[in-house]
Amino acid sequence: MSELSVVIVGGLHADARKAAVRRLLSDVPDSVVLHHDLATARAGTVVRTIRDAVGVIDAGEAPLVNDCACCALREDLVPELRRLAEAGGTRLAVVELWDSVEPKAMAEVVTAGGLTVTGVITAVDPALVLPCLGNGDDLAECGLAAAATDQRTVADTFARQLEYAPVLAVAHSPEADDEDRELLAQLHPTARQIPIEDGHPSDPAGLWPTARSPLARSPLARAALAGFDVEAAAAAQHPACALLPAEADAHGVSTLVWHRRRPFHPERLYDALEGITCAAARSRGRFWLADRPDTLLHWDAAGGALCVESAGPWLASLPDAAWEMVPPVHRAAAALDWHAEHGDCCQHLVFTSPGLDRDGLERLLDSCLLTDTEYAAGRAAWKRLPPAFDTLLEV
Known part of the structure; x- marks a missing residue:
């Protein structure tokens, strides 16, 4: 041949x-x-x-x-x-x-x-x-x-x-x-x-x-x-290691990279989904819900519609022995995001659109994170928060 x-x-x-x-x-x-x-x-x-x-x-x-x-x-x-x-x-x-x-x-x-x-x-x-x-x-x-x-x-x-x-x-x-x-x-x-x-x-x-x-x-x-x-x-x-766009702003088009260490409150995020999804022509990335602290979630939105899927565990939730089974590119991406307390668990969402209201979108996203009091309560309390995403994740 x-x-x-x-x-x-x-x-x-x-x-x-x-x-x-x-x-x-x-x-x-x-x-x-x-x-x-x-x-x-x-x-x-x-x-x-x-x-x-x-x-x-x-x-x-x-x-x-x-x-x-x-x-x-x-x-x-x-x-x-x-x-x-x-x-x-x-x-x-x-x-x-x-x-x-x-x-x-x-x-x-x-x-x-x-x-x-x-x-x-x-x-x-x-x-x-x-x-x-x-x-x-x-x-x-x-x-x-x-x-x-x-x-x-x-x-x-x-x-x-x-x-x-x-x-x-x-x-x-x-x-x-x-x-x-x-x-x-x-x-x-x-x-x-x-x-x-x-x-x-x-x-x-x-x-x-x-x-x-x-x-x-x-x-x-x-x-x-x-x-x-x-x-x-x-x-x-792959959402765990996707090469996402960087910050940009030119000719009326902006890309906002929103990166935070604190998890989302599931109910507040769910209530804000329409506003977040419709704020940009395209958004994607990975995110962290407080009631599912071990699960890496994939955010994928276009045309005013959002798809949310589980992309497996965060590396921080895996035993050391399991790391050898994780592709090198995934381990490298996790290392770039690594935090002493939470490992690779984080919010990394990117929004691209003409006429993007960057400040308004950041305020909306930040308002969905755990408050200082909720955060201080710890993981055991986070897991007891209402599971607002069960329907979207088909649980």
């Missing part, structure tokens, strides 16, 4: 995604694109096409698996990629994801199938970032659900697509202004942004493929072939 590089290109901004795919097909010799159209799932099948820069070279259908279009994609994608690798002649397989498919799952499926993912790219139109983050509609309402049980929203799906990819292919958008571009930069400050239009067939700089240089050297093509670490990407999203 010949060496085949796989790049995953996703994103809800379909026009930007298609433009990025066209750019890659144009820039990388011997490349093809695989696309599974999940819009036909209601009819019981998923339509697969394989095309090169000239046009469609193969098409077929994959049956639904467990009434789930995304499951059908998973089952069909790896065999098709293996077939391409075995046939030879293909240098790069571009996996163009359907609108609402998230790149993390597909990157892990391809890697688990023994293939090499060399890049993950999310295509973005800067003018559509804020509208997508503010869209709390269910995917099903927009015809974008990948399964009958798909309960994701447009906002949270877009946020995960954006934040997982180390590379953003950015479409030229006349409607985008400085605020739109700044919002994109603050939401994912570590991403490499590459204009989709970079490069031109006239190749004045001599960067295009030649007989001596078989690989395209345009920025987007280089990113597609640069290499990708699935485990590192997953760790960067």
Whole structure:
């Protein structure tokens, strides 16, 4: 089986995604694109096409698996990629994801199938970032659900697509202004942004493929072939060790990093959830509830909707012998947050939005912490506080 590089290109901004795919097909010799159209799932099948820069070279259908279009994609994608690798002649397989498919799952499926993912790219139109983050509609309402049980929203799906990819292919958008571009930069400050239009067939700089240089050297093509670490990407999203944005304030967009050592009072936080969640276009991080002092909780909000989940124990609550089973990146993140009294238990929430009321939001968050008297009562008393989050955590 010949060496085949796989790049995953996703994103809800379909026009930007298609433009990025066209750019890659144009820039990388011997490349093809695989696309599974999940819009036909209601009819019981998923339509697969394989095309090169000239046009469609193969098409077929994959049956639904467990009434789930995304499951059908998973089952069909790896065999098709293996077939391409075995046939030879293909240098790069571009996996163009359907609108609402998230790149993390597909990157892990391809890697688990023994293939090499060399890049993950999310295509973005800067003018559509804020509208997508503010869209709390269910995917099903927009015809974008990948399964009958798909309960994701447009906002949270877009946020995960954006934040997982180390590379953003950015479409030229006349409607985008400085605020739109700044919002994109603050939401994912570590991403490499590459204009989709970079490069031109006239190749004045001599960067295009030649007989001596078989690989395209345009920025987007280089990113597609640069290499990708699935485990590192997953760790960067895990709430215990996520690389969250830093403080920022420019062009009307702000990022507030709120870091505190004291736990939340569960009832006061629960009563303030609407105000906190709606204060920013995007917020995420980890937090600490007094009545669950050993549990690291994940905060994930977009489009005015909040998801709260348990992410396992704080390291401080584990016996020393269990630390060896914790990934090194998690231990390193905990060390950065370590406190002599509470270990890694803390509040670390990040809020990003145009027009963010930083002072008001900080006051609201601070008001939800334990008071001096409540804090002094100790952990045994904290655990007796009303468990206001049981419903959200499905306990």
